[in-house]
Amino acid sequence: MHNPAEALIDALGGTTAVSRLTDAPLSTVHSWRKNGIPRSRLSHLRLAVKVAKVDVDFDRLAVGVTPEAARAA
16 A cells, blocks of 8 residues: 555656656665655655646645654644
8 A cells, every 4th residue: 555655656657747846866765665755755746746737646645755744743
């Protein structure tokens, strides 16, 4: 079962697509799948999605994508 970070990355087209969208190294985006998306990068990703006009329900998929949120759950 995918965690929220994996679901969001997959909905945005996968690791390579998110890497290009955020100008982050592939290894960084890959680590987000396991460790969650840091809050600062999540904000960046939200803006990048708007600019790229990607049709994805960001709010539904992004719930709990940060390690802090996972620990709080």
